[in-house]
Amino acid sequence: MSLSSTTRTDEALLAQLAAGDPAALRELYERHEAALFAYLLRLLGDREAAAEALQETLVTAWRRAETFAGRSSVRTWLCAIARRQALRRRQGQHWELTDAAQLEALPALEPGPEERALAAASAQELGAVFVRLSLAHQEVLTLAVIDELTYAEIAEVLSVPVGTVRSRLHLAKRKLAAELIRGRNGVRR
């Protein structure tokens, strides 16, 4: 049990978990804790709720480890479990996780000014604007940047086509830029 485990893959750890050894969970947790927690915090907006959902995610991962078919990466699989836990927690609350409300026309800007506004902004400014985006946009960007999932993996977690992931990412970026420009021009809602 205490053999060096540095070379074990996520898949091997999950197989160990499926075989009934919960100790493998410790290592999986260390590898994915930060990324899963950041994702859950984004979805739930509250540290305690995110920590509880993370614990639920771990227990569910243990229960369902033998159902992991290896079609996706372990992190993708864990993110999908985490998302279900978050959805369950927010049952009954209005929760817009699609682009439906976001398809309103964005200011018709050439790409140039948008890119320049983004590049000129400080991390703090960008972070402050990011947390005001819609949940759907915060979610897709978090999965891409923090959880480091590919488009296809994000599509799997969100149960949407890959094309939707691409367009959602682009919309999120444009929205971020538009908000920066709006803030800079002194326009306040």
Place this chain on the structure above:
Amino acid sequence: MNVNVGMHEGVPELLAAQAFGTLTLTERQQVLVHLADCSTCQEALAGWRAVQRGVREAAAVAPPGPAVLEGALARIDAEQQMGRQVRRPADRPRPRRAHRVALVAAALIALLGASAVAVASLDPSRGAWLALERSLAVRGEKLWLKGAGCKAGSAVSYTLGTTQLKPTGGSVPPDSEGYFVGSLSVPASVPLGMHDLAVGCTGADSEPLVQHAKVKVIASVPREQPGIHLDDPLGRSAAVKGSVVAVSGGGCRDGSRVTFTLDGKPLKETTRAWKGGGFGTSVPIPAGMAVGTHKVAARCTGRDGRPLVVYTRFRLAP
């Protein structure tokens, strides 16, 4: 590779993934070749890098640490013990009944992850359990329960005594893991007293599954004296980390808003007092909470119109 260096073809779509480092080697090469000659894409890439900085900035929070893992491992341990007990009763000495009930209840309370605490039925061999928010049903009020073991999307039926109960808006049919939530209104026609609640569905194994619970139907919420207590089925006034406990009490003015604090910290959960002044809510017990004694308090407008604060202490088990 069908890359045309002079054209954008397919590259703009890959720029986000290029910035975030999630491209395959081949895709990365394709992007780099194109970028060398395309200032529009260079600008777009810089934009994506800025987006990345913003998201990282917002996500720069301390992770929750080992408490979450330890809590999960404790729950897994409890589930494993429960599973062993059910599957191989002959292998081990039969635990004393009280101990067995406590063990199963503790494990289930830990499992629920919702406001239900009154564990009504349990069949681990079929992954089935049923838990009620409270085992007291008031005519004309909602009865709330949740359970597991049903086939995804299957219809769930609820029969209280001989009365068919219709699920209301708050109900959730069995999800892909078999969990379901029932929000039922208790008609005034149900006779008072103790009844069997039968919850039926198609089990995850495609066989019929019927789970039972005892429910006491009362005419109205009792006009409780000022006070608050944990609705603990075992009467132990104890809670388990990461679970959710139901608390209820009384003494408030009808319909007044009731807010709650846990160790002095306000909770998001609020409710309105029932007719008669009784109230109830569920309190999530944070996974990171320290073992020991804690205090849950409720505030409302009392029957005399003055602010009323009631509290109780409970023990948090590891």
